[in-house]
Amino acid sequence: MNFLLSIAFVLCWSSGFIGAKLGAGSASAVTILMWRFLPLAVILIVVATVRRTSWRGLAVRDVARQAMIGVLSQSGYLLTVYYAIQLGVSSGTTALIDGVQPLVAGALAGPLLRQYVSRKQWLGLCLGVSGAAVVTMADAAARTGVAWWAYLIPFLGMFSLIAATFLESRSRARVAPAVSMTVHCATSAVAFVALAVSAGAATPPAELSFWVAITWLVALSTFGGYGLYWLILRRSGVTKVNTLMFLMTPVTAVWGALMFGESFGPQTALGLALGLAAVVVVHRGATSSTRVRAGDTVGGEAARPATRPHGPWQST
Template sequence: MPGRTDALLATGFVLTWSSGFIGAELGTRDAPATTLLAWRFIIAFGLLGAWAIWRRRRIPRRDLALHVIIGVLGQAGYLYGVFAAVEHGVASGTTALICALQPIVAVALAVPLLGESVRARQVAGFVIGLGGVALVVGADLEAVPGVPLLAYTLPVGAMLALVAATLVERRTRPRIGLVDALTVQAGVSAVIFSVLSAGTGTLAPPATPTFWIAIAVLVVVAMFGGYGLYWINLARTGVARVSSLLYLTPPATMAWSWLMFGTTLTPVSLLGVLVCAVAVVLIRTRETSVRRPALPAANRPCRAP
């Protein structure tokens, strides 16, 4: 039942992707963003690399190069922009709102570059979804004194990096499976953040339990779950439909925060959740006039068409 499977994959993506913000909040209490990201990718690459060595599977040079680029953009670029913005004092709600522009930018570029069609109902959905996100994170949009203006360019850069990674993957369509792709991306990200941390003298991890709990959440749930499901959903649907799910991540993050940290759920925030849900329903109607080619059976759940 493709419809039910797509719904389950979409739900899993929203829940696991939003868990990354919780891991970030836990981890940055004890260490800088670069330290947290360095150890996230060191451990992730260690696990994935061991699996790759055991499998002894060769990655074609073209796919290796493509996933290095995708990893630099969609892993290192996106995550550094988000984490560094918070570290420099940008409110998490402001960061989330800026990153929520990703669906609009992605679809605006996907139409001319990828030939994907978008209906008027979906355009309305994107606009409504942005309004819903604004309601959810509105309390965080108050001006924070002492934050440099340049810091606000970090979430913008993060959003653009994820858009670029998405378009590169859809345009080039690498042929390797998801696990191999994540191995390459984790490897290049581990190198980038290890060099950054070592250069600033922050590579040594703290010994606090919460830091390693955060690492576990970021590696197992957010990366293997959230980031993996992002590409699986992208392979099964299109840029418009999978990008629309990002509108649900701020409300989902709010729910995570309520469960774990006792964050207050205001009526305005709950209204925003409802608005986001309506937007996603509008966007995720059948919209493409171009039929997607069928994936080979051996790799259907793991790679883009």
């Protein structure tokens, strides 16, 4: 089941970069994001009103925390990704820059979440970064006319998503996925409506391609990618699930090459191979380290398991 969820997550999350590229030709980033989240938020709020059981026991501070997580993980992250693509950064390169996230998250998981990161996992993380770097250099060399600072924008989104991940992990309240999705989408809808109205970009274009992109983003990226992101984090832990982010770069690069004719050569293929190797190494490292800890003994008695963090991302 975890393997199938991982495949679905990689494909759905990668679809977000492709959907952003689809919509970039007909509207600005804030217009796309406004119409992606506004109808979705209305639907989710109606469903939440009918099904109130998931909201029982939640304090106001719990909802406020989820709203902040929504601002970081959706509003901040997506706005930077869409804006970078609008400026001309390719979907593959944008995904690649976000691919640095697992290394940063892995480095912070120990001191902040008290999650064990083995040497094999570190090796896998470094392999993944190497694969992402190979794809980035190949893509940057093939594109001209894009300002150098445009490549820095996705880094802001990467740090925004990491901040959201650790903010949620520090919470002691366990929030149902349906509740968190509703709060996140409603918060993003408010933020993007305000941005679009202030920029005079609230009116959607009449092109069919725009609405195709919106449907694509809602179905695949939001419900698929974003929903699976939180689900897999809760099942597998922050280090293992973030390793899957290494696959976003090569998968998006292949997808972008097929749909938009973006460059895909030997270097991109090498990056894909390194990304796959990174996932294998990290997951095997996690499995072997679990066996070692389970078999360790202290004074003839089984050693206690490592302290697990509070929140939904306890390793299972």
